Amino acid sequence: MTTPGDTALLTIARDIAVRAGELALRRRREGVEVAASKSSPEDIVTHTDRETEDLIRQALRDVRPDDGFLGEESEGTSGSSGLTWVVDPIDGTVNFLYGIPAWAVSIAVVEGEADPLTWTARAGCVVNPTLGEVYTATKGGGSALDGRPLAVNAGVPLSLALVGTGFSYGAETRMRQGRVITDLLGEVRDIRRIGAASLDLCNVAAGRTDAYFERGLKPWDHAAGGLIAAEAGARVTGIGGGPASAELLIAADPELARALEERLERPRA
Numbered sequence: 001m002t003t004p005g006d007t008a009l010l011t012i013a014r015d016i017a018v019r020a021g022e023l024a025l026r027r028r029r030e031g032v033e034v035a036a037s038k039s040s041p042e043d044i045v046t047h048t049d050r051e052t053e054d055l056i057r058q059a060l061r062d063v064r065p066d067d068g069f070l071g072e073e074s075e076g077t078s079g080s081s082g083l084t085w086v087v088d089p090i091d092g093t094v095n096f097l098y099g100i101p102a103w104a105v106s107i108a109v110v111e112g113e114a115d116p117l118t119w120t121a122r123a124g125c126v127v128n129p130t131l132g133e134v135y136t137a138t139k140g141g142g143s144a145l146d147g148r149p150l151a152v153n154a155g156v157p158l159s160l161a162l163v164g165t166g167f168s169y170g171a172e173t174r175m176r177q178g179r180v181i182t183d184l185l186g187e188v189r190d191i192r193r194i195g196a197a198s199l200d201l202c203n204v205a206a207g208r209t210d211a212y213f214e215r216g217l218k219p220w221d222h223a224a225g226g227l228i229a230a231e232a233g234a235r236v237t238g239i240g241g242g243p244a245s246a247e248l249l250i251a252a253d254p255e256l257a258r259a260l261e262e263r264l265e266r267p268r269a
Helices: 006-030 047-063 093-098 171-185 197-206 219-231 254-265
Strands: 034-037 044-046 068-071 083-091 104-111 120-128 133-138 142-145 162-165 190-192 211-214 235-237 249-252
Touching: 006 047, 006 083, 006 104, 006 120, 006 133, 044 047, 044 093, 047 068, 047 083, 047 104, 068 219, 083 093, 083 197, 083 219, 104 197, 104 219, 120 197, 120 219, 133 197, 133 219, 142 197, 142 219, 162 171, 162 197, 171 190, 171 254, 197 211, 197 219, 197 249, 211 254, 219 235, 219 249, 235 254, 249 254
Parallel strands: 068 083, 162 190, 162 211
Antiparallel strands: 034 044, 083 104, 104 120, 120 133, 133 142, 211 249, 235 249
């Protein structure tokens, strides 16, 4: 199978993400049932997570049968095309369960192995079905919200930055993260905890927050949102300025990203 251009890949991602979002929103209105817990009792998966991922996987198989697939709720598969679709069917499942309008469908297509340390993201789409917002990006083609170009906030000092973050579902890890926030609170404008990494990254892209950082993210948490933020002008990095990974992801205007990274690496007093 020939490799399509990034615009064609984005069209596939967007069309399927919108369809998946419509299904998930319909199921949310019908009522949500928890299917299982994952890493902890607080880390849940609903029947809708699984149904939505099944829809996405089958839709991608219909149009791109030779591509790989990596989803949150099912086993990954390798492909022969050199492309892999990285999918979070419902990012922010707890928000989805409680009816908080901050959950999303996230679909990205990457070139190379499905590893954030080595992949090249080609196209990505994040859909917030409750608000009807569709974020899109292609590599080198910029990012957009409902077709309107996005740009990160520039020239914001750390002391005036509105910073997004997230917490682990593990109690001990969450306590350590809380201590980091305690140290940081006095040095920034304020902290926001949305509960969906893909939307946190899109918020940076849209200028709704100035920066975002989190540890412990999975590849599907940031594959699409990371590209959207980067194409809006964000520096999206990990430890020591390397690629974003489970160890750390920081996204912000380059100058602010460096300042935040330096602050996070500073030993506690």
